[in-house]
Each structure stands twice: as structure tokens, then as C-alpha cells.
Amino acid sequence: MNMDVKEYFDMLAEKWDEIVWHAPEKLNKIIEKIQLKIGDKVLDVGCGTGVLVEYILKSVGQQGSYLGVDISEKMIEKAKEKYKGIENVDFVCSDATELFFREHFDAIICYSVFPHIQDKEMAVKKFSQMLKEGGRLAIAHSESRDKINSLHKNLPEPVKSHFLPPMSKIINMCQNAKLKIVCSIDSSEMFLLIARKTNINDV
Numbered sequence: 001m002n003m004d005v006k007e008y009f010d011m012l013a014e015k016w017d018e019i020v021w022h023a024p025e026k027l028n029k030i031i032e033k034i035q036l037k038i039g040d041k042v043l044d045v046g047c048g049t050g051v052l053v054e055y056i057l058k059s060v061g062q063q064g065s066y067l068g069v070d071i072s073e074k075m076i077e078k079a080k081e082k083y084k085g086i087e088n089v090d091f092v093c094s095d096a097t098e099l100f101f102r103e104h105f106d107a108i109i110c111y112s113v114f115p116h117i118q119d120k121e122m123a124v125k126k127f128s129q130m131l132k133e134g135g136r137l138a139i140a141h142s143e144s145r146d147k148i149n150s151l152h153k154n155l156p157e158p159v160k161s162h163f164l165p166p167m168s169k170i171i172n173m174c175q176n177a178k179l180k181i182v183c184s185i186d187s188s189e190m191f192l193l194i195a196r197k198t199n200i201n202d203v
Contacts, residue, residue, distance in 0.1 A: 005116055006071045013049065013074030022051055022112075026142035026190055030111070031055045033183055034138045034194060039063040040106035043130065045096040046070055046113025050079035053089060056109075062088060069096045097123050101130045109138045114170075115148065115162040121173050128177035131197040137179055139170060141191040148191070167193065 012019070031052070036042065036059035044052050047068030056066050068091045070076050076093040083089045092099075097119070108127045110117075117123045127137050141148055141164065149163045167186045170193055174181060179195035 006073075009048075009070075009072035010074040013072060013078050017049055017078075020048075022142055027052065027055050030138070030140045030142065030190070030192055031059055033185075033192060034107055034109065034136055036060050036064070036107055041065045041104060042067070043096075043099075043101070043105045043108045044068045045108060045110045045127075046116065047079060047091065048072075048075045048112075050082055050091070052109065052111055053079075053083055053086075057086075057089070060088075064088060066090070067092065069094050069099060071095055097126045099126075099130065103130070103132050103135075105130055105135055106132055107136045107138065109140065111138075111140045112142070114139050114141075115164045120165065120170075121176070124170075124173040124179070125177045128174075128179055128197055133197055133199050135197045136182070137174065137195050137197075139191075139193045143190065144188045145186060145191050164191065167191070171195075 036056065038061040040060045041064065042056050042060060044056065044066065047070050050068055053066060053068070060066070065088045068079055070093060073093045076091050079091045108131060114120065124137070131137060145164050167184055171181055171184065174193070174195040178198055180198045181193070182196050183192060183194040185192040
């Protein structure tokens with residue numbers, strides 16, 4: 001049977017937190033580089049079971065807000081279960097590119113999800129539209145690009161062919177979407193691209 005991406009992650013949701021580990025020091029570094037501020041509204045794309053929630057809340061405080069979106073219903077169920085009762089945290093099951101928020105977010109974070117987005121160019125344009133002026137888009141992984149791509153290569157369909165494009169390609173996508181590159185790290189430790197939404201006069 002050919003599984004789609006949603007079914008694949010639904011199937012893994014129950015054990016996800018046991019089988020996937022994220023180095024806290026790397027997550028701290030990623031969030032630090034994004035430079036979130038108290039009161040920021042953040043969209044976490046492909047949030048899974050909510051691995052970034054605590055890190056983001058530490059930076060945005062109670063005045064800020066967190067919205068996690070994931071295509072997998074089961075992942076969202078797990079995330080809601082883990083963070084129920086926290087007022088400024090919300091989760092929605094959707095394809096992130098189908099959300100309708102116009103100039104709403106101070107930051108949009110795609111952590112460990114960009115390879116799974118089908119139309120990457122269109123997604124980056126949509127994310128740009130959802131950012132406030134000066135808002136930041138972060139595309140991040142706590143492993144190297146090579147490591148991510150060879151890991152995916154050894155996984156079953158549908159994720160077997162999901163690769164992280166070269167940094168230069170993603171930079172082009174961001175620039176085409178009126179985003180200005182503020183940080184790019186493509187090392188053996190991590191992959192991180194941060195781009196800021198510019199106003200018309202900056203472009």
C-alpha cells in the first residue's frame with residue numbers, strides 16, 4: 001500500500017517522542033539566533049508533538065503566542081495532550097500552506113520539516129505573506145544537510161525522496177519572496193537559514 005505523508009507520520013506519532021531525540025543545546029542555539037522577543041506571535045510549521053513549544057515560550061513569554069501546525073492529526077493530538085491548559089499555545093491540523101493569516105506572525109519556524117514540503121517555492125512565498133514587516137522565517141535542522149538527506153534516503157516511502165535542497169537554492173526561494181537573508185549556517189552540526197521580511201523600500 002502506498003502511504004502518504006500524513007499517514008506515515010500518523011503511524012509514528014504514538015512513539016515519536018521515544019524514537020526522535022533533539023539536542024537541547026542545538027535547539028537553544030536555533031531559537032537564540034531567531035531572536036524572538038517578548039510578545040512575539042510564532043507559527044511553528046510541522047510542529048509534530050511540540051518539541052519547540054517550551055523553547056519558544058521561554059522567549060516570547062505570556063504576552064506572546066505559539067501556534068503549532070502539522071499535517072498529521074495524530075501528532076497534533078499528542079501535542080495538545082502534552083500542552084493542554086497553556087493559554088497562549090494552540091495547535092491546528094492543516095497543511096501549513098493552506099493557512100490564511102495575512103501579515104500576522106513575527107516569526108515562522110520550519111524546524112525539521114522543510115524536506116517534507118512538496119512545493120517549497122510556493123510555501124516560502126506563503127510564509128512571507130503571513131509574516132509582519134520585519135518578521136523572520138527560519139528553516140532549521142539540528143543535523144547537517146548531508147546527514148538529513150542520507151537518513152531520508154534510508155527510510156521507506158513516502159519520505160525516502162524528501163531531501164533538503166542546497167542552501168543556495170533556499171536562499172533564492174527566500175529572495176524571490178521578498179525576504180532578506182540575515183543568517184545562514186550549513187555546517188556539520190546544523191542547518192539554519194533565517195530571512196527577514198523587508199518593506200518595499202528595502203528591496
